[in-house]
Amino acid sequence: MSTPARPESLARLDRLVAALIAKGIVTESDLVEAQARTDRASPEVGARMVARAWLDPDWRRLLLGNGAEAAEHMGVSMAGAPPLGVLEDTATLHHLVVCTLCSCYPRAVLGYPPSWYKSFEYRSRAVRDPRGVLAEWGTTLAAGCRVRVVDSTADYRWMVLPMRPAGTEGWSEDQLAALVTRDVLVGVALPRLPVALAAE
């Protein structure tokens, strides 16, 4: 829930941009390209990387070994972006990503972080009481599943590779990708089948 920018902030931004251009630090086209890159980034990119990992063991190895290289294969430019690490959930280990120091987030493949990810409440509680946080999201882990909180404190950015849900045998990459939401990629939720299908 963002508040609209104040007019004086926009005026300051205009002056800053004009100064950067005048000094030859950036060009108009740099800014347009950066804006386009930002607009292209969305959780759909991360979701497709996960769906592909569920279908293709070679891709899964690439994704877990070098997330940034995998993202490049998806057409995402990772030049200048922090390295991307991918956390593999198993039947006995669930990952939950938080940045307790600020709001580090794998923007290149997930887009802008939601406001709750940046909130003081999430940042302080996820690292201390992750099971309580998961319960509030309605996320239930299997008995015996450990929780590993990944505190993103430095130069890497992290996304979760969740387990493929049962009942999705024979599904296409598009169908699988639709199950992987932003919240799943952060680890506060698990991929869930549409209610109608789950009831069968």
Added chain:
Amino acid sequence: MSVPLLAPGDRVLVKDDWPEFRGPAHIRTPHYLRGKPGRVVRVLGGFANPEDLAFARPAPKRVLYHVVFERPPLWHEGEAGDDVLVEIFEHWLQPVPAERQAA
């Protein structure tokens, strides 16, 4: 990047140091881990030291590790087996001597 002094599996202790009380500081080692024991999971690579970058000082590369900590001892609550995985720079880590690891 200099050669990593630590390897996956090594037991380490995060330094119980509080530079923020000595003057302006930028620190990527969270408060809740200062003085706590952990285990190196992997070497992540060499990265310019953010403690210098933040002040526009020359920032030599430091080795960054992924270190895992049992979670219940950090907060005196929580489920056994749960843990926290955190990126920590080498200059914040002290190796735990082998004889203490066995204890």
